[in-house]
Amino acid sequence: MTTALLTVTYEAGASTARSPAVVVSKMTGPDSVSSTATRWKVKATDLGVMWDNGAGEILAAFGDTFGDTWAPPGANGNDWRSQVLLRSRDRSLSDGMSFDSAATDTPGHAKELIPSRKIDGDEITVIPTAGVSVGSRQYLAYMSVRHWGPPGQWDTNYAGIAYSDDNGQNWTTAGTPRWDNPTGGDHFQMAAMARRDGFVYLYGTPNGRNGAAYLARVPEDQILVKSSYRYWTGSAWQQGQDTLAVPIVQAPVAELSVQFNAYTDRWLMTYLMGEDLVLRSAAAPTGPWSAPRVVASFADYPGLYGGFMHPWSSGPDLYLALSEWTPYNVYLIRIQLDRNAAIVNPNLVTDPSFERDQGAWTCTGNCGVDNATWSFTADHNGFVRYNRGWHDLHQSVAVSPNTDYVLTGFLRTSANNDNGFFGVRNPGGAPIREVNFRAIGSWTRFTVAFNSGNRSSVQVFAGIWTDNGDMWLQADDIAIVRAAP
Structure with a gap:
């Protein structure tokens, strides 16, 4: 019997922070809890923005999705759909998150929700970034991507909000709000949406992963009326152009997820900061926000991104959907919080x-x-x-x-x-x-x-x-x- 050290190498410059998160399950692809590859031809996908549909289900919208010929690493393969939607009634997340149904175009095939041209330099894809429900209507924020650049950089045509009155099966984009981005840098090209006290709060970042975070809000019954949005100027909610908004969190902020958490009685925000997924909290939706704390480190999960909170996280357990580039799929991870929204009980390994x-x-x-x-x-x-x-x-x-x-x-x-x-x-x-x-x-x-x-x-x-x-x-x-x- 011999004993030897086991060593590997990891990418130079990667974060060395410890990851308190615990991997609970694979949400999509081969070896996933719901076998999405065989049930709905979702073999490879990313993101997984989640919201409560108001009728006892979680709706989860995923990004570019591929079928049977996909192979790691990254996005590739046949049956390319710019987005798909899966539904879940699973309230017991400690053993993973299961899905019950999907928005489909044929039996056993998850459909593309919003068509995209799939032409580089014109519109290469349309990516979901956030969702929220009001009554029986579902709203989905999305971005029209013109071109994927180097890692962390991409150009968008505009961001918009679509709606569905049949639980995500069909989506309407005509006549809905858009935030155009002809020269780049618009504040609201990627979004997080949170509903509370009669308003929907729209958190935005520019295209790419190097911008700051901004905030707007709209009465929940006027989401489709762009003139009803008010932008946070640092001291007031102001009607007008989104350029009125000032940063509520300094750059870099990417792939935001924001929700009010009843257990901590605080607003929680997770996002990609450089290479790591981090958590911040605040007493009010406008902030000020606590210092960022690492949830999952690039050193433990190379190629991580996303990190969208599950709306039914309860008590000290906070569950998130984490994407990883090489396996190009989504994983359910868990951290634990105390009443002050500090991360406690980290993984000791x-x-x-x-x-x-x-x-x-x-x-x-x-x-x-x-x-x-x-x-x-x-x-x-x-x-x-x-x-x-x-x-x-x-x-x-x-x-x-x-x-x-x-x-x-x-x-x-x-x-x-x-x-x-x-x-x-x-x-x-x-x-x-x-x-x-x-x-x-x-x-x-x-x-x-x-x-x-x-x-x-x-x-x-x-x-x-x-x-x-x-x-x-x-x-x-x-x-x-x-x-x-």
Whole structure:
């Protein structure tokens, strides 16, 4: 039996902040909770802006979507739809988010909601950015993209608001408000929408990921009347051009999500700040906003973007839809907040997704890191493989004594695996609590509850006995957090 350090490299210049978030499930694509690739031909997509439709469902609008021929990395493949919409009644998010139906054009095929020309330099696509409901009417903010530039840069023709009176099946854009962008830099090309106290608040950013955030509001029964919008000038709501609006959050702000959170009694804002997904809060929709706190770091999830809050997050649990470029799909992640909207109970595992070069993971026997072809999220995952003996990857994690914890992780194995284990043990010693498994055909989330006893450190491990031929185990997105009271 041998022990060696497991190391990988990650992109130079990437953020090194820790990620408190825990990956809960895959929302779209292969290995997703709802098997969207086979049920609605949503094999690859991004974003996932979510809102409550007012009738017991969450509507989730996704961006550029592809079918059967898609392969990582990024956006590519056949059956290109600029947006699709899935619906969910799932209120139990701790085990993932499931979808019940989709807006379809034929059975089993999610439709494109708003047509786009798909001509570069004219209109390459139309991307959803936010949604809200008032009564039985659904509203969808979107941007008409003229050209995709270098990463984080793109040109838009305009932003608009569409509406649907049949729960997202059909959408109307004619005669609805638009914010034109002929020379670039308009304040409201991407949006977040939040409804409260008779108003819909429209948070906006310019095209691309390098602008500031601005704010307007409109009476909820006048969303389609552009002259009814009032822009926040820093001291008052002013009618007129959106150039009246002043920044409420300084650049860089991208892919905003904003909602009022009843548990904290504060407004929450998540967005992409540089390379990281961050959270801020405020007592009022206008701010002032707290300092940004990292939710998910680029170092743990290379190519992350989006980060849209689930409207039914309740209590201390805040769930978000996170996009990742290489797998070009959307994941449900979770953080926990205290009453002041501070992030608490973070993931205690270092390098949970095997993306950093830190030496946090150690091998017993033969193990390593796989490339993006195999990962559950992002670009890498850990593995063990051999044809004889015990092989595992493991990490020592500091814990508080006499405390209940929950270990989670995503695993899969070769078809001939007959004796695998995932759990926590005394460092270098006997298991404290573990699960035993045989063959795992697709990425599967495992959960192990344990109490730390008198220990201040435990060792998380995933391994297999390989005495019956060449076998392998893959692991990704491992987390340890305190159990709920």
